Amino acid sequence: MDKLIITAAVNGAEVTREHHPNIPYTPEEVADEVVKAYHAGASIAHIHARLDDGTPTQDRERYAQIYHHIRKRCDIIVQVSTGGAVGMTLQERMQPLLLQPEMATLTTGTVNFGSGVFMNTPEDIKTLAETMIREKVQPEFEIFEMGMINNALHLLRDGIVEGHAHFDFVMGVPGGIPATIHNLLALVQNLPQGATWTVAGIGRHQLPMALHALLMGGHVRVGFEDNIYFQKGVLADSNAQLVERVVRFAKEVGREVATPVEARQLLNLKQI
Numbered sequence: 148m149d150k151l152i153i154t155a156a157v158n159g160a161e162v163t164r165e166h167h168p169n170i171p172y173t174p175e176e177v178a179d180e181v182v183k184a185y186h187a188g189a190s191i192a193h194i195h196a197r198l199d200d201g202t203p204t205q206d207r208e209r210y211a212q213i214y215h216h217i218r219k220r221c222d223i224i225v226q227v228s229t230g231g232a233v234g235m236t237l238q239e240r241m242q243p244l245l246l247q248p249e250m251a252t253l254t255t256g257t258v259n260f261g262s263g264v265f266m267n268t269p270e271d272i273k274t275l276a277e278t279m280i281r282e283k284v285q286p287e288f289e290i291f292e293m294g295m296i297n298n299a300l301h302l303l304r305d306g307i308v309e310g311h312a313h314f315d316f317v318m319g320v321p322g323g324i325p326a327t328i329h330n331l332l333a334l335v336q337n338l339p340q341g342a343t344w345t346v347a348g349i350g351r352h353q354l355p356m357a358l359h360a361l362l363m364g365g366h367v368r369v370g371f372e373d374n375i376y377f378q379k380g381v382l383a384d385s386n387a388q389l390v391e392r393v394v395r396f397a398k399e400v401g402r403e404v405a406t407p408v409e410a411r412q413l414l415n416l417k418q419i
């Protein structure tokens with residue numbers, strides 16, 4: 148099996164300090180969480196920007212600050228969010244792409260998201276994909292429902308997205324695909340030859356989905372964006388603690404953990 152790529156999704160847009168006192172908001176706080184997760188074994192940081200009071204923002208300057216704080220301290224792959232938060236306009240969501248980060252998320256369909264709707268019309272998806280290609284940003288397809296794989300395949304077939312295809316299965320969002328092993332198998336079976344995949348289980352599904360992925364040769368995403376608990380009723384201390392646990396399980400089953408350099412090789416990204 149390939150070495151394991153661990154993504155740390157350190158803050159997201161929805162979870163606040165009312166849910167967990169250690170959710171990073173400022174650029175320095177986000178970078179601190181990312182660097183600790185890197186030392187624990189993460190090779191990709193999936194980041195969202197927040198204002199100092201925690202309000203989600205797609206402000207380009209705010210993302211630039213996060214990026215610079217991270218890059219001063221480690222070579223982790225920085226993946227910006229283009230999903231932002233429910234209700235943001237596409238123009239807002241696209242802002243961090245203009246920084247030409249190595250990677251960005253690209254959700255290929257609309258999905259109910261708790262009590263809201265995470266809108267991604269065919270036109271939105273095409274605009275995001277074309278902007279990523281123009282800015283030389285590698286997309287990670289965010290798959291909240293089975294049909295979104297097909298939409299991603301259309302982008303590849305039509306040449307709107309080029310290069311290596313990497314997918315993230317976000318499983319267990321209320322309104323999206325349930326986090327079960329049967330669903331995970333079905334998602335994987337629908338991927339094109341040569342694609343790589345990771346799984347982000349939401350809430351209590353984070354650990355079981357990570358363990359399935361470890362054994363199946365997939366990759367793993369953990370972090371506060373998707374889950375704030377270490378075990379039932381016990382908050383995780385940090386994103387790093389969630390990464391460390393995956394590293395321990397990986398060692399137990401003989402799966403080596405990829406460094407950022409190795410992750411770039413697996414994802415066909417340019418080395419920095």
Ligand code: KMH
Pocket residue numbers: 159160161227228229230231232233252253254260265289
């Ligand atoms: N916050 C969600 C509505 C992404 O980062 O691209 C969308 C999201 C996906 O988090």
Ligand code: ZN
Pocket residue numbers: 156159160193195228230372
């Ligand atoms: Zn996100």
